[in-house]
Amino acid sequence: MHPTTLDVETPPGSTRTSADDPVDRPGVRVGMSAAAAQRPEAESAPPIISLRDVHFYYGAFRAVKDISITIPANRITALIGPSGCGKSTLLRTMNRMNDLIPGTRLEGEIRYHDENLYAPYVDPVEVRRRIGMVFQKPNPFPKSIYDNVAFGPRLTGFKGDLDGLVEESLQRAAIWGEVKDKLKQSGLSLSGGQQQRLCIARAIATQPEVILMDEPCSALDPRATLQIEELMAELKQAYTIVIVTHNMQQAARASDRTVFLNMADDRAGYVVEQDETITIFTNPANQMTEDYVSGRFG
Numbered sequence: 001m002h003p004t005t006l007d008v009e010t011p012p013g014s015t016r017t018s019a020d021d022p023v024d025r026p027g028v029r030v031g032m033s034a035a036a037a038q039r040p041e042a043e044s045a046p047p048i049i050s051l052r053d054v055h056f057y058y059g060a061f062r063a064v065k066d067i068s069i070t071i072p073a074n075r076i077t078a079l080i081g082p083s084g085c086g087k088s089t090l091l092r093t094m095n096r097m098n099d100l101i102p103g104t105r106l107e108g109e110i111r112y113h114d115e116n117l118y119a120p121y122v123d124p125v126e127v128r129r130r131i132g133m134v135f136q137k138p139n140p141f142p143k144s145i146y147d148n149v150a151f152g153p154r155l156t157g158f159k160g161d162l163d164g165l166v167e168e169s170l171q172r173a174a175i176w177g178e179v180k181d182k183l184k185q186s187g188l189s190l191s192g193g194q195q196q197r198l199c200i201a202r203a204i205a206t207q208p209e210v211i212l213m214d215e216p217c218s219a220l221d222p223r224a225t226l227q228i229e230e231l232m233a234e235l236k237q238a239y240t241i242v243i244v245t246h247n248m249q250q251a252a253r254a255s256d257r258t259v260f261l262n263m264a265d266d267r268a269g270y271v272v273e274q275d276e277t278i279t280i281f282t283n284p285a286n287q288m289t290e291d292y293v294s295g296r297f298g
Contacts, residue, residue, distance in 0.1 A: 048073040054108035081261035086269025095131035132203035138195035140187030152206040173201035193224025
């Protein structure tokens, strides 16, 4: 199987890109790190996921509309916007998690390596293996630390060195040193920050290309939040990351690219602006974007 081709129905085996000099504006430079300020304006990585004219419905209610965005490979893309604008819904369309909710439907196209993720022949289980997810609240299974990480590979019929895969996944999630002597203990015995890194290790163990993170730090203290942000910076060398966050400082610090959504009068979320994070936070093209990132509304 070609590495970018999805299995078929079988079990799995804005607008602004200019390099204008950023302009400091009161309240807009929100926790921007020196490293973030040096990121290139131009998007150099090719897109791994593209959304084209996407509308998503819960029954008769349209949650998001007219969404056309690109997710570049090996970068961190942040989805920001006020509560209710459809950020989490949009995130879940990227690995078909919303399929599990009765009465939902998607119009438009979401392409992964230019293959339509919603084509009838595409296996959604394989989609979720290639595009993993970490949820808002740490949710380790009531199993041992080892079995949490091994769960996905076992489910998908992994035939290799499971011990080695578990260790590698925990190392990549920057938690191996803390748990290597207690792999038989329950994952629920860990602290909140450790549990979230365990969940990241669990996602990594299925060997995805993309990791979706839905407010992964909202339930964590500042120290654990910093650990997750540092981990994301390391992981993007091997993975593409898309994160939903309400924390403007986090979006400014941790992401390379930012997509700002707002809610229309019909309560459907839409994209106001998407660009390099440095541009969104220092020289946005849309006044609404500036008002949001500077805290004037939202």
